[in-house]
Amino acid sequence: MNFYPIKESSMNIKRRKKFNPNSIAVKYFVVTCIFIIVPILVFFILAQRFNTGTVLEQKRRSDLSTLNAFASSIREYMSSIETIASLIIHDEAVSHFISDASSSSAVHGKTIYKELDSSSCLAPFSSINTSILATGLTDASGLFIGEHKLNPDRLSYFFHDFFTKNGPILEPVWTNTFSIEFQDTGQVKKVLAHLTPITDKTGNISGYLVLFLDTLKFSELLTAYSDDIYVLENVYIIGSKREVPVNTSLYSFSQINYGLLLNDNCVIIDQKDDSLVVTTKVFPQLDFRLLLISSYRELRNNSAIAYPNLFTVLIWGIFFAVVSSLIIARFQAKPIFYLIGIMEHVKEGDFHIRFHSKAKDEISELGFTFNSLLDKVQTLMDEQKEHQKRKQKMEMQMLQEQVKPHFLYNVLEMTSSLIRCSLYQEAMDTLENLASFYRISLNNGSNIITVKDEIQLVENYLHLQKMRYIEFMDYMVAFSPNIYDYSVPKLTLQPLVENAIYHGIKEKGETGILCVAGYLDNQRVVFEIYDTGTGISPQKIKELEDAVAAETDISNHFGLASVVKRLNIHYNNQAKLLIESKLSEYTCVTVSFPAEK
Template structure:
């Protein structure tokens, strides 16, 4: 979580606003698209359920009309007086000769003609009935045209069964039946017992044949979204289908759909993924048939493609518009913040005069105005502080000079007097010359910046005088590169450091010590090193002197700190003094200066 917070914190405000807007819009569009897709899918499925239910009702009504029509034709034919007369005469004729071989009266041409004329009115092309067969009371099949009597005899037999006692038409399941000129075909047979209207005797039975394609044409004319229709009998066999290869097969095995056993109209789904099907069942009670409609869900959902394309198109357009608006909005908000941040970076790099140019009445404008006012105030305070520091440094330097000169003058005069008393006139003259040289250079016509060569002569004069006084415990060397002599240095930079090395380094050591002064150029800066092998200092002493946290009771600490502050004030923080010391061993102070000619 911390890493994520750090990652978020590293993103710019512009990108945060842009990403936040995009995330909100994407979530909104995705949610809206999801619900729109879900609602549209639900609406399409409900619409398809309603359409399919109405279509099944229409198929049932058309099937009921067809069944009723076929049964009506069977009743009309069974009650036709010409058919009844022929069948009754055949019954009487064969009754008179019952002790002999039955007479095939219906085989004569006149009777065939009469029956053909009777039947021709109720078969194709006048009706949906393909052909008609007649079984007489004497168990003869009458050949009256298209129906193959051999098939009829083989399928229905030559006798009468229990169903012949019913006077209503009886439908068979789907059967294979042969026709004289067309061969076999799948048909439904509708049988009707012929009862003589005067005597009430059963004088025969008629069979009307309806092709399966006639039944199938009822639902093939409808719009079923690429699905399949089936009619299943009470035994679960397919008796009508658009795919004729599935006829006569068990419905569950052929289609892999399990029908509920409730016997009621149902709607359900089966399968999953691309195999999911929407199943409708409608019960046709007159014949105990079940009408089944199976529609693949992918076909139903095909209508959603246009809706989804529309949703995707609108979503893409909205997202593109949102991207543009979010970019422009985030840019308009953050552009001025970036300008203000750029101004801050310039100020941080040292360009203190730079100000934010943005002016407005909005929040960023107030922030920009406040920032400019703050920087103006800060610049004024910094200028005031610099002036105070310069004044302080000058006061410290003047104080240092005022302390060094009388003190040094007094000691030097005492040394000269002592040399004269000892009869060392030559040494006394040298001391006086060194003193004169020291004060000549230290005055330097009021200049605070002098060449390094002058500073070295001033320091050498000071060391020569001090060596006359402390010859028993000090000596010195000076190794300054000739190339740096013309570069500038603040006056009296080295003298306070050398004085500190004598009084607080060498004098505290019991044996004779050395002060070594060396100077060189190092890249783009000068380095002057003052080394002594005196008493050394602890780290806390060095820190106290450089930070000014201690209150020095002598001139040494004040002088070193004053020199360091003066150099930093003149040239910047990268210049000044570097102090290195080991207690009881040595002290080394490096003066770092810029390359500037006097």
């Protein structure tokens, strides 16, 4: 036999006529592009992020510088208040007032505080600083003395809790913010207080000076800055250049989560319209947090980073990747197209062609392996022809099994007897079952029917046999409806039922029961044929199983073995057979196969 190669150039021309998106060349191109473009994109993204990080770091340092300057302004303001407080506590009138109040309370009790008036000694200092809304004096336990300007209940509520938590205060301290109410107008103001201890001549603390400071002073200090700065106490805004209602939380005002701002930091917070750059600085003296908020979009637009240069590198890199990928894909796919061309010739029926290559790579090895496969094709085809002959022989045996002259003769003779005995209805039923049996078994020449038809066929057969062997045979049929629509080679059950009758029940010589059942188990159709006949010896079971497993002639056991053989042909050797029996008691034959429609 002569083999010839085909011309590689002509084959390549043929393959190029039609673009195939699933071809190996396209895959080479895509993979190569990915391996080249991905590093370029990664480099671009990292460079862009580095630039963004640089801009953000510059922004953080600038914002922290601004917040440090604002913090210095707050400290200067606090220092001025502490200086005023020091001036007041060293005034003789204030010292005498505290001393007299202490002496009076020792005689009359602390209720005497309400009859005193502290404004007499504090009046000279009422206008010393506009941010001081009020001044007050307390005894060593924190009870206000001679306070008539502010609501004493509000003061007691705050300062009782304050002194309870902090105990005796030995140094000047600043409180958290709280609200005071002026008794004459009922006006409520948000303030924070500065407490300074007042000592007597012996050095013991005799009371405290309390300066009530307007929190609007922080907003006033912010007017010197152009940035959007906020002063926070916990989650609430107490100072801003904007008009912010009292007790407004940061989240309700700007949708910024306070949990992101617990430490000195600079973060980008995404929002619906624009991302925000938020720089935070802790002001520990008052337990405040200073925030500077700016637009990330404006920061990015105003940055001096030359993004166009990066985009130029990206575009040139992608162009280089595409060109390189095309060249690599063409070079790698050329021998594959050559091999595909050979396969196309083989598909058209030319089994004489062979692959030829001087290379020793994997593709050449694949081509030489394909040559070996072609050498075996003829042998496989011969085997297939032999297999078809065996299959045709079995189909012929099946056809012979369908139409058994002696069975037809026996049924007709039985019908004649019924008519002679004037049992016309029984004769009519017999003929109807016979007609139905042959109508399904012939099935217009088709070998595959539904399980439902197979059940009908075996019921017709059992009815005919019952009429004939009425004195020693009874039967039951039980099939699950969920297997009706699956397909099965016809006359699968009938030979098994016939074996059970003739080699089981009939040979026993006494009344027997035949049960035929079917159900679905794990996507397999299962048929069971049970009879109370003579049973089968273990040696006979082994003989039957060997006949089913053998590839040789099975004529001795065609009734059982041919059923399994036909099922294996149809279901690609996935049929299973199980025989269980006990001599003189029972036999149960179970056949199963895949459930297919």
